[in-house]
Amino acid sequence: MKSEARKKQNKTFIRDIIILLISLSVAVVLISFFPQKRPRFMEVSWNFLIEMIAILPAVMILMGLFVVFVPKDEIVKHLGKTSGLKGVSLALFFGALPTGPLYVAFPLAGMLIKKGARISNIIIFLSAWACIKIPQEMMELQFLGFKFMAARLVLTIIFVIIMGRISEALMEWTEKRT
Amino acid sequence: MNSTAIFINIFSLFVLLVVFFKDRQKTKQALKVAVQSFFNILPTVLIIIVLIGLMLTFVSSSEISTIIGEQSGLRGVLIVALFGSVMHIPALLAFPLAASVLENGASIVAVAVFITTLTMIGLLTLPLEIKELGKKMALLRNGLSFVFAVIIALIMGSIL
Known part of the structure; x- marks a missing residue:
């Protein structure tokens, strides 16, 4: 099981390297056709590289820490039984913890459904997981500034809660009809 | 290094130190995960940087702005939203990409809808x-997310 996951990871890594080589060669060809554009290209790429390197290791360390220190069954245990305002806050909180990409959360959500957790909380949990993860907010702060980050964060929290309620109502409504 | 980067680094270092004194073994394991995911994401980081460099060098601000700027209207926003739904890049790397187009003529609405x-x-x-x-819940979640992503972006455009 584990070796299979690793194999898949190696495959995506090789694919990424190939895409990188292709885009680098495209860049080299284009720049050699338009040599006057070279300084601009170097400056833009260099600035973004520096900005990334300044923050990426810190973000990765934080993600690594949470992956190891917050066991996934703990999340299911807590979310499965809470409801009300506490349920909503817990769903937002666990979703925001930096513990991997969205497809890691689907099996967790599946387990939560089986455990009888509220649909609205599962939707809130998934959306928070997708959209308001702590490392993402850090990158957003770094690249888009505080105002943009804060505005999107607050709006997303509000609408994700509304979305959870709408989904739940629609799911229950369609169930009653069949 | 700007102040945000310094703040984030200090924050991570602080958390790292706290958990290190709580559980060294687990912290070591976490650092291993961190190093591995760093190298996993590195090629994609470089791809994005090359693409941003090429885009900002060869596509002018006015061209970016006609496609995804203020005057592109709701149609432009919906096109960007579709684009964001189909694309599959690590979310962390969406932010430098978004910043580069935002500085060069894209509207706040377009950038916000893309990220969301x-x-x-x-x-x-x-x-x-x-x-x-299940099919119902999955389709419902994705469909509603699309609608709300557009709503969130439109509100952001009007308040920022």
Whole structure:
């Protein structure tokens, strides 16, 4: 099981390297056709590289820490039984913890459904997981500034809660009809 | 290094120190995960940097602005939203990409809708989502996310 996951990871890594080589060669060809554009290209790429390197290791360390220190069954245990305002806050909180990409959360959500957790909380949990993860907010702060980050964060929290309620109502409504 | 980067580094270092004194073994394991994911994401980081460099060098601000700027209207926003739903790049890397187009003529609405659809909607992972959540809930979640991503972006455009 584990070796299979690793194999898949190696495959995506090789694919990424190939895409990188292709885009680098495209860049080299284009720049050699338009040599006057070279300084601009170097400056833009260099600035973004520096900005990334300044923050990426810190973000990765934080993600690594949470992956190891917050066991996934703990999340299911807590979310499965809470409801009300506490349920909503817990769903937002666990979703925001930096513990991997969205497809890691689907099996967790599946387990939560089986455990009888509220649909609205599962939707809130998934959306928070997708959209308001702590490392993402850090990158957003770094690249888009505080105002943009804060505005999107607050709006997303509000609408994700509304979305959870709408989904739940629609799911229950369609169930009653069949 | 700007102040945000310094703040984030100090914050991570602080958390790292706290957990190190709590559990050294687990912290070591976490650092291993961190190093591995850093190298996993590195090629994609470089791809994005090359693409940003090329885009900002060869596509002018006025061209970016006609496609995804203020005057592109709701149609422009919907096109960006579709684009964000279909694309599959690590969410962390959406932010430098978004910043580069925002500085060069893209509207706030377009950038916000791109980030939100990219993170919330995954066509590539939809089969897995259907398997785990059932068809109804998976489609409902993705569909509603699309609608709300557009609403969030439009509000952001009007307040920022």
